[in-house]
Amino acid sequence: MSAPGTMVFADTNEGEHLALLDILDHVLNQGVILRGNLVISLAGVDLVYVGLDVILTSIETAMRYIHASSGVPEKTP
């Protein structure tokens, strides 16, 4: 639906793994930071990066959720 595709300018067999990493990369990268006494913004994002190794080794588990929500980005060759 609205999942961006990955255009690969050469062959890769890791397309699906790349897709989740890319989603996390872009979604968690920045975005507007909101602040205020009635606004709860995400202060703990850095905790995610600390877990990089966990993320890289847990991709298989995560992929099940991607499939479950059918948000698999298409690849345009």
Add this chain to the structure above:
Amino acid sequence: MATQLKPTDRRVLYLYGVTRSQPAKSVRLMGVDLESPVEAIECEAVICWLSRVSADEFEDSLTKNMENLDWLASASVAHQRAVGGIAQHADILPARFGTVFRDENSLRAHIRHHLRGMERNFLRVKDAEEWGIKIFAIAPVAASGPKARTGREYLQAKAAQLPRKKPAGIPEPELTEFQSAIQGIAEASAPPGRISGGQRGLLFQTSLLVKRNNLSRLESVLRKFSRKWASSRRIEKSGPWPPYSFVSQDPDSL
């Protein structure tokens, strides 16, 4: 209807982003919790895109949930599908993942306070999309050894094919040439996210803000370098993403 809501039933407003106006046709999208639909409400001079989510899940336990990879994978994909879906209909200023408001009054007060900064951001992202660019080293193909007879041998052979150390980066003149070629086309570039930084063979990555009518120029530059580097490097481009990396980082200017 006078039933008191239990604390766990309390709902907060999860904000996906802000657009200038309502799209011409109605947009049906599922929210970040995969339960509640995304709504577009008029909010001062702009449209706020939100869904009503569990306060327990997205306010009280957000930090804890963010450390749970299963939850994070599901929520970030759902967040992307919602923001990406809105972006197909209107230029959007994406809110940061996990931004919630207690009620519409607090949301409106916040928007009112940031209208001027939003105006600058709208000009910046007009007709533009975010694209991720990555360059990988291509590992030389290892000579195929004797056919593996057991699973263990197969895994050992597989491991032997992996690059043993971090690949050398892209030599300076070539990297500069590539960067100036893509920067001449993009409106802006931003440091990439850090999650995929540990990918094997990754030599370079960046996020670009590119006007839609410049996309084919970007693609032809990537093709050119891809041909030139065919034996040593692989270029990947992902997108289009909503302009997550190109809205102001200054909380006071939004």
